[in-house]
Amino acid sequence: MMLNMKIKWIRKTSFSKKGFSNPLNNVKIGTKLIGGFLVMIMLLVAFAAVSFTNTRTMNSSMKLISDQTTPLRTLTKIETQVSRIRYSLFKYMTIEGDRGHTGMDIQDAARVVSTEIASLRSSSLTDEESKIAAALDQSWGDYQKQMNVILSLSDDGNEKEAAAMLSDVGEETSAREGLIWAINKLMDMNLDNTYQANKKGEAAFNNAIVLGGTISLFALAIAMVVAILLTRNITRPLSKGVEMMTELAKGHLGRRLNMKRRDEIGMLSDSMDSFAYDLQNVVVGTMKKIAAGDLASEVTAKDSDDEISPALSGTIESLRGLTTQMNKVYAEQKAGDIEYYMDTSGL
Structure with missing residues (x-):
């Protein structure tokens, strides 16, 4: 819940930064x-x-x-x-x-x-x-x-x-x-x-x-001015989007578009920034915590079609179960029951 509120706050503040805003950025492409x-x-x-x-x-x-x-x-x-x-x-x-x-x-x-x-x-x-x-x-x-x-x-x-x-x-x-x-x-x-x-x-x-x-x-x-303005207003942000996707494919997750637009390109930019944020802070961040032994993270699915969050949550739950069983084996064997083994049928 706190994570989703943080993402919404980032989106809101990305549009509140002072600076020049091209009026064309707020007009639909059609x-x-x-x-x-x-x-x-x-x-x-x-x-x-x-x-x-x-x-x-x-x-x-x-x-x-x-x-x-x-x-x-x-x-x-x-x-x-x-x-x-x-x-x-x-x-x-x-x-x-x-x-x-x-x-x-x-x-x-x-x-x-x-x-x-x-x-x-x-x-x-x-x-x-x-x-x-x-x-x-x-x-x-x-x-x-x-x-x-x-x-x-x-x-x-x-x-x-x-x-x-x-x-x-x-x-x-x-x-x-x-x-x-x-x-x-x-x-x-x-x-x-x-x-x-x-x-x-x-x-x-x-x-x-x-x-x-x-x-x-x-x-x-x-006509030339209109053509140039429309072309630059559409192709430049798309080029930036392509560059960002190229960086994401390389595993470079720190890049953001931060486009202050309200057209279709702006909506695509927000979605890409949100995806990059989730990938960097939710997926990779959670995996880093798991690698450090922290299994307390909670990942909530965004909707019924979300495949990443449930998979990550399932991984955490499996690791928690494995850790619980390992701790139980350790406790039983420490208590003297050296023949007690971990049940791996559910793994």
Whole structure:
């Protein structure tokens, strides 16, 4: 009874020593591993979230570039169709026999220009661009009036007046220059906006690379730290346990682990320390007392499955019986009964 109380006191005092205690030592191994996996998962989720945000930012930049590129295509198409109309007006004026086909080309080009201007004005434009687009629409209305006048003059046989309107100082040229000015102004604005959008896109891409690389390195560092901490927290004490068992196999019973832990490794450490203590002080200690002739030791079994304590207790009881019989033989023979012998049937 006193021996068991002493063992419990040793276990209690091994945890009460002052000093640094790693918080991981008090967490179950399964919880540590699950926690490590959860940390990895959270890092992956964080990386995925950052990547998704960066992708959306770059997509927004690309959409902005696309929005600025669309008006450029529209303006180029308008400019091409206006040139086509001017060429067709010259052809309409000079080739009377082909006026039916040429007139259809002029009307077709005019419809394309009207459609593209309407599409341009309905697109996403800044306030300044909207003003220029309105001026373009007005210039196109003026140009259509001059175009119809030239067609009428040509139909009436007044090719000379029609040619004067198409000259460098004519009304058609003046109206067309208003169109070209508005087209070029809008092109310059859109090119500048496209350049700015491209710069924003490049900045977003560079930021995504830097941020993604930083997050990746940070996640890798945390993952390595978590892996190292978990590995060291498990493998180091296990190595100490292996060393202790090696020492026990050699008969060196004085070594103790004394791990201040509350996880499975700590429970294993306590059991190994308790076993080493029992082996050194109960088994070997009792055997030393027996060797010295002291058979007064009492060994109590720990439970019904204990094999060491009953065997040791049985050895002590056998030696006590042997000693009792030997003392009896000695006493009888000393009293004169030299024929009295020890009963060895029970040995």
